[in-house]
Amino acid sequence: MSARRIEGEGEVLVSVEGVYKHFPIRQGIVFKKEVGRVHAVDGVDLRVRRGETLGIVGESGCGKSTLARCITGLHPVTSGRILFEGTDITGLPKSGLKAFRRDVQMIFQDPYGSLNPRRRVGSIIGDPFAVHATAAGAERKRRVQELMELVGLNPEHYNRFPAEFSGGQRQRIGVARALALRPKLIVCDEPVSALDVSIQAQVVNLLKDLQDEFGLTYVFIAHDLSLVRYVSDRVAVMYLGKVAEAAAVEDVYVRPRHPYTAALLSAASVSDPDAAERAERIVLTGDVPSPIQPPPGCRFHPRCPKAAGRCVEEDPPLIRRDGDAPGHVTACHFPVEPGESLAGREASIAQVSTQPDLPEVEQ
Amino acid sequence: MSSYTELEAQELREDGGPPPGGPARVRGRSPFQLAWARFRRDRLAVASLGVLALIVLFAVLAPLWARWTGHPYDATFPKTGLDPDGQPRGPSGEFWLGADQLGRDVLVRAAYGARISLVVGILAALLASVVGTLVGVLSGYVGGALDTLLARLMDMTLALPYLLVAILLATTFQISSVGASLTMTILVIAFFSFAAFGRIIRGQVLSLKQKEFVEAARSLGASNTRIMLVDVLPNLVAQVTVLTSLLIPTSIVFEATLSFLGVGVRLPMPSWGSMLGEGSDVFQTAWWLLAVPGVLLLLTTLSFNLLGDGIRDALDPRGDRSGGRR
């Protein structure tokens, strides 16, 4: 497998700068006025270097899929810039956008929903050639069959329909389609979470092999922590539309600084039963708050075992904290110290359950 | 994380490669081939297709019946068709299905009426489905102000008392030629049918729009037109086919009702509806004036309904054929 790439090395391919994506909620009789916004992505800064895999983890609803769709240009951003090879793609005209879309491809979560059930596999994989008019007729068929072989599908199944394939095979079709135009960046939005665990390994290994062969850059979104650790060079942890912590993969897993990261890691299933016994679960109070009215200050303060008065008032910046490796950034006023135990800790401020219609949590 | 590699080798054997037992099929069976295979097993649907074929034959050969019997559809035969009291004569060697109150041949008129029913039913249903699909796709896919406008337009059309508006149109415009009345009947029926059609298609498009394959096409850089034509429309074909086939009997009944009231297809062109309307004064003594057009009408609508149900079952095998809420 590919060698771990060290932070600080390599050219920046994608730079996400202060990106916000809000979805307005409208109501009204004649004129729809905005009554609220879903803060799906709320000020995210990230860099992806050429040839690396950036993993993005977080609970469902933390905005990671929305961020993926902003990076691929599927969602226009509310504000902020996304630079791809130095060009801001947020304000691209139609022609520029089409060229950009040759370089950035996406692999989707749902192997059933992401393939048109009424089209033959050859036509689905050949779609990029048709849209960009790069190959037609026999030439297109030849290239599609090459792609099918490349991703481990039988090229003779060119004329089959998606329904005739298994989930893993369907995801291979999605990979072939994403690979067709030899893109520079592939955004994988939970590419294996809909598959059986046994099939997940194949698809993930296929993605890694292809990365080595073609020097691809991946943004890999998942909620499975061990999977992200396996594929990523660097990891960003998202919570309620913001990046809580980002660092090289081993830094995050071995020395997490954000209490949220620590809690996520403590909740993750551990394959070694002895380690599982030793590990202490950090139990968070409440539920993820509504992204319509995110909490003030640090977004994590209503659930954080280390929360203090400062956390309610001041939003912590995403910066390198004392003693951390270069490129390890954390958005926390009181980062977790090595060896510190959070299990059973209680915050020094009153925390209200964010779960709707429930009484206050007894302190 | 070594488990991944171990699993890989095992799974590669299961995943990909030809299915065990028998050579790999190279060309997959298309959804339509599968649907046709299912349809053929539905005896009721196949039988109704046969009945419809006979009715179509009966309609197509209408001039032939007229030539054989020597009774043009608009010719009256007071001497042979009416008895001395002026009452129509029943079925006989001369008039196989009897004569009507003016001494015209019911068989020949019913055959010409079949033409009208089929032409109006099929054309109106096709027109409504084309317009309905167009409006539904535009409304659902483009969204925004256009959607609001089109959705409201469809709601309003559905709120109109269709029979009354059709009558109003017929009386204010006083159309007297057969051709013009035929055109207007088709247009009126299509107008009042497209909205229900469009609403269902719109709902379908809204859910298709959420599908990841549409997003995938967008991320490839496909234009909206291409997505609508290549990705959205083919997924509507099943629904459109079913709706259109079920719209045909509705349109036939609509036409018959209008003609029964004298505001559909104009005389002297016979239609099953107008035959029933004209005959309703005398059929207490001449049952065939009710039975012939009535049975034909019932048989046609029943067959189309069964055919539509059959098509729906064939295209959507999981659907419950008696489910009302769809």
Place this chain on the structure above:
Amino acid sequence: MTRFVIRRLLYAVVVLWLVSTLVFVFLHISPVPVERVIGGPRATTDTLEQIRRNLGLDEPVLVQYWEFLKRLLRGDLGASYINGTPVATLIADRLPTTVWLVVGAGILWFVGGVVTGVLSATRARSVADRAATVFVLIGLSTPPFVMALVLLYLFATRLGEAGFRFFEAGPPLQEHFLQRMILPWIALAFLMIAAYTRLTRGAMLDVLGEDYVRTARAKGLSRRRVVYRHGLRAALTPVVTQFGIDLGALIGSTIVTEKVFGLQGVGQLVYQSIALGDTPVIIGVTLVVTLFVIVANLLVDVGYSFLDPRVRLS
């Protein structure tokens, strides 16, 4: 809630306005000279001119349109071309017959449809269910006017004098009310019973497949209790909604039934006006029926939103 009702009301007003505008446009572009219909074939040019002036047809279009809307707002639907009677009076005289016809048929079809549908759903795949399915297929394929003609033929022709007693035209509605109304009710309700059987059966089967119904069964509640307490209540909601809409719409469909059975209702009024070319009457009925349909839809929507709060949000 209030916002929802206001929005629906505004919408209803807009629909009414659009329908009346449509009607006005029809009238205006009609190739039939109105003065000729009123004056008759032998009227002189002077008379025709006089009629035009009386009707305000010499005014500019917009003035005519404005006057038309003002009259409508006052409830003035104009006068019959044939005998000058105000259309509103004509409709008011005939409306009770039609309302009785629709209400009776409505009760018949709702009760008939729901009972057959529930029986069919709870005994799915039994002989009774199959019989119901056949009935639904035939019912849905039978145009109401064919049903009316068949009933008329069977009862009036076959039964002779005894049959004819059911629907003598002329005497007031109160006389032999039931005997005269029963056949029209059946004729009008037949197709709807079939449609409602299908609707109820589908809704019932959906509900009975839901987890909470299975939970209720698992709790040990009797099958009867589950079907009627839990199942029917939930299944009836869509059926009742549809009923409100159909009941309003049906007023426009009684024309055929009234014609066949000689009932002197609004539909008969329309039918007679077709032959006479009496456009104001047809317009009046169209507008009144549209009002009925819109009010029925409004009531259904508002009532439904009380039952199901999710509707208000959409």
